[in-house]
Each structure stands twice: as structure tokens, then as C-alpha cells.
Amino acid sequence: xxxxLDVCCYSRPFDDQIQDKIRLETEAILSILNKAVNxxxxxxxxxxxxxxxxxxxxxxxxxxxxxxxxxxLSKPLVYEDxxxxxxxxxxxxxxxxxxALHISYxxxxxxxxMLTTDKILINAAKRSNxxxxxxxxxHFIMEVLQ
Numbered sequence: 001x002x003x004x005l006d007v008c009c010y011s012r013p014f015d016d017q018i019q020d021k022i023r024l025e026t027e028a029i030l031s032i033l034n035k036a037v038n039x040x041x042x043x044x045x046x047x048x049x050x051x052x053x054x055x056x057x058x059x060x061x062x063x064x065x066x067x068x069x070x071x072x073l074s075k076p077l078v079y080e081d082x083x084x085x086x087x088x089x090x091x092x093x094x095x096x097x098x099x100a101l102h103i104s105y106x107x108x109x110x111x112x113x114m115l116t117t118d119k120i121l122i123n124a125a126k127r128s129n130x131x132x133x134x135x136x137x138x139h140f141i142m143e144v145l146q
Contacts (some may be wrong), residue, residue, distance in 0.1 A: 001112050001113070002075075002111045002113075003042065003043055003113050003115060003140075004043070004045075004047070004102065004105070004106045004111045004114045005043065005115045005116075007049055007053055007134060009025075009114055009117060009137060010029075010065050010068050011061065012026050012117055013068065014068075016101075025117050025137055025138055028137035028138045028140070033072055036072060040123040042074075042075060044075050044077050045069070045076050046076070046077045048101040048102055051103070052098055053066055053069060055084065056091060066115065075120075077108075077109045078109075078112060080108060083105055083108050084102075085105040086108070090104060099116075103128075103130055106132050107110040107132050112133065113133045113140055114133070114134045114135070115135060115136075115140055116135075117136060117137065122134050122136060
């Protein structure tokens with residue numbers, strides 16, 4: 001199974017864990033990454049993820065996120081011009097360009113699931129004409145483990 005995590009997933013373990021929702025998402029993400037280490041899932045990365053991590057303002061958090069991101073054995077997705085064209089179309093559904101780029105990478109490379117903790121993105125992806133499953137990591141665990 002091919003999975004793509006957006007930057008909010010890599011960032012979640014370094015967010016304040018006081019809220020139950022954040023703690024549950026963190027546990028789900030770490031479980032998914034652990035399964036990838038055991039070759040149960042294949043994690044994919046893109047230059048859009050690299051760029052977005054480089055833009056994290058908090059330098060300490062950026063280092064932590066980058067370290068986690070680099071620790072994951074993953075397959076880099078190749079950029080093609082059609083990915084940008086598709087991202088521009090997806091942006092018309094009120095999806096931020098960088099988020100649209102993540103979706104477009106996943107569509108082009110036929111990724112099974114894109115994981116995000118961004119509810120606005122999940123809802124916008126549903127409204128778009130994307131066939132990609134954009135889903136919260138907790139829901140992913142519940143769906144896949146059924």
C-alpha cells in the first residue's frame with residue numbers, strides 16, 4: 001500500500017499533546033510510520049514536502065520535523081509539469097496551492113492514501129474531482145484495520 005503524509009502529519013508529534021485529538025493523531029501517525037519500517041506500508045515523499053518543511057518558522061520544530069521526515073524510508077515521487085497543471089486546477093476548489101500540489105503528486109503517481117490532519121483540506125478534496133483518498137491518520141487506521 002502506497003501512502004503519502006503531508007507536512008502536518010510529520011509535524012503532529014511535535015505539537016502540544018494536551019488535546020486528545022492531537023495525541024490520537026500522533027499515535028496513529030507513529031504507528032503508520034512504524035508499519036512502514038516493517039515494510040507493511042510504502043511511504044512516499046515529494047519536493048513539495050521538502051519545500052513546505054523548509055518554510056516552518058520555528059527553527060527547533062523545523063529540525064525535529066526534518067529529522068522525523070528524513071528517518072522514514074521512503075520513495076521520492078518524481079516531478080512532472082502535469083503535476084503543476086493539475087495543482088492549479090485543484091486550487092480552484094479552494095485548496096491552497098501547496099496542498100493541491102501534494103494531491104496532484106499523489107494522483108499522478110497513483111498513491112492509495114494521502115494522510116493529513118487538516119480537516120479543511122480533507123473536506124476540500126472531497127469537493128474536488130479527485131479520486132484520491134485524502135483522510136485523517138486516525139480514520140486511516142480504523143479503515144485499514146477493519
